[in-house]
Amino acid sequence: MLQEVLQYFFSGVTNGAIYAVIALGFTMLFGTTGLINFAQGEFVMLGALGLITLWKGLDLPLWLAFVLSTAGVAATGLLLERLAIRTVRKPHPIVLVIITIGASILLKGIAMLAWGKDARSAPPFSRHPPLEVAGATLLSQSIWIIVIVVLVVLALQAFYRKSLTGKAMQACAINQKAALLIGIPSERMTLLAFALSAGMGGIGGILVAPVTMSSYDMGMLLGLKGFCAAMLGGLGSSWGAVLGGMLLGILEALGVGLFSSSLKDAIAFFLLLGILYLRPSGILGEKAVHRF
C-alpha cells in the first residue's frame, strides 16, 4: 500500500510541477497587471506543439528546440499584449478577460490550421532508466520535469530579488501609480509580464509534451488546472503557485489511484470551488479579493 501511495505521490509531483509552472504564468501576470489571462492554456499548447515540431519535425537539438519554442511562445504573449490588450481604450477587467478568451479561441484555431487535428507525441528528454525509491519508480522524464521547474522557480526568484527590472515589476504589482511616479514605465513592465508569463506557459507545454499526447485542443484543460493551482496557492504569490500546483497534482494522483480515474479532472474543480468558497485569496494570498 505504501509503495502504491508513493507511486501516486511521484506521479502527482510530476503533474504538480507542470501545473505549478503554468500557475506561475497566471500569477506573474496577475501580480503585475491584475489581469487573468484565459489564453494561458493555449500558450501551453503552443509550447508543446512547438517543441515537437522543432525537435522531432526539424531535428533540432533538444536544447535549441526548448529555447526557440519558449521564445516563440513568449513572443506570442508579447504580440497579444501589443495588438489586443493595449489597444483597449477603457481597460475594464471584464473587457480584458473577454479579450483573453477571444485570443484563446483564435490561437486554438490557428494551431488547428497549422498542426491539424491529430494528436502528436514526443519521446522523453533522455533514455535514462527509471529511479527506484522504496519500490516505486520515478521516470527520467519526471526527474527532468521536477529539476527544470525548480530551476525556473529559482531563476524567477533571483529575477525578482536581484535584478532592477524584477524589482521594478514588483513595484508595478504593488502600486502602479507609485511606480509611474518614480519613472517606471508600467506599459513596458506589462509587456514584459505578458512575455514572461507566456514563456512560463510555453515551458509547461514543453515539459508536458513527452508525458501526454499533444494537440491543438489540449490547452483549455491544462490552462484551467494551472488557474486552479494559482487560485489554490493564492493569485499573485509565486510560492503559492508552486504550492497550489503541487497540492493539486498530488491530490489528483491520489484521487485517481485510491478512488477512481474518472475523478481526475473533477478534483481540480472541486478544489477550485472549495477555495473560492472558503478562502478566495488562496492559501498564501494576501491581497483582498474583490468582485468587479
Place this chain on the structure above:
Amino acid sequence: MLRIRNLKCYYGKIRAINGVSLSVRTGEIIALIGANGAGKSTLLLTISGLLQDWEGEILFQRESLRGLKAPAMVERGISLVPEGRLLFPPMSVLDNLKLGAYRRSLRREHAAVEQDLEEVLNLFPILRERARQQAGTLSGGEQQMLAIGRALMARPRLLLLDEPSMGLAPFLVRLILDVLVQLKGQGMTLLLVEQNARAALQIADRGYVLENGKVVLEGNGCDLLADQDVKRAYLGKDYREFCEGRS
C-alpha cells in the same frame, strides 16, 4: 523654472482646475494652500504627468510638458512626493530608495546613485537604521522621510510635495520642514501643497491660495500669513507677531 498659464484640468467631464496661472523660479519654495477640493493635489498630479486631461500651458525650463507621462517627467527632473506617500510596503527601505533612482540606474549612473543614497541616509539617519526593514513597518514620520528620500534619489530639479505634514506629530512636521529648507539651501526648487497653511507659509518664499480651482490670492509667505482673508480661512488666529519676529 516652471510657468503655468491658464491651466484647466478635468476628471472626465468635471473641471477640477479652472484657469490657474502661476510661476516657480529656480531655488524657490512655493506653497500652494487652500481647502479640500480646491485643486491643489490635482495641480501637482498634472505637473507630475499622472493626469493627462488638461488645457492651457505648462512650461518647465521653457519646454512644454504637453503629452508627457509621469516617467518622462522624472526624466526631465520633476519628482512628486505624493499624498499618502505611496511607498512599496513589502519592500525594504533600501529597495524603495534604490527604485527611486530607477531611471538613473538604467543609465548606469551607479556611482552617482550610491553617492546620493549616502546623502539621503545622512539627511534621514533613521532610514539608515531601518535600511533592511520593510517599508510598511515604518512609523508615519519615517514613511514620509522615505517618500521624500525616494523622490530625491531621482535627483530632481523640481520637487513637488503633496501634504508632507499630513498625520504627523508637530515635532515631525518641524523636522520635515527643516529638511525642505535644507534642500532649498542646496539649490533645489520646491512646490509644496499643504493644508497646514501656517507650516507651509512659514518656509515658503511665495505662496498661492487656491479656491474652487482658481488662484484667488498670491504673495510672499509673510504677506499671506498676515492677510486677513487667509487668516480667517486657513490660519484661525493672528500670526502677524510671528511674521514680525521672523523679519
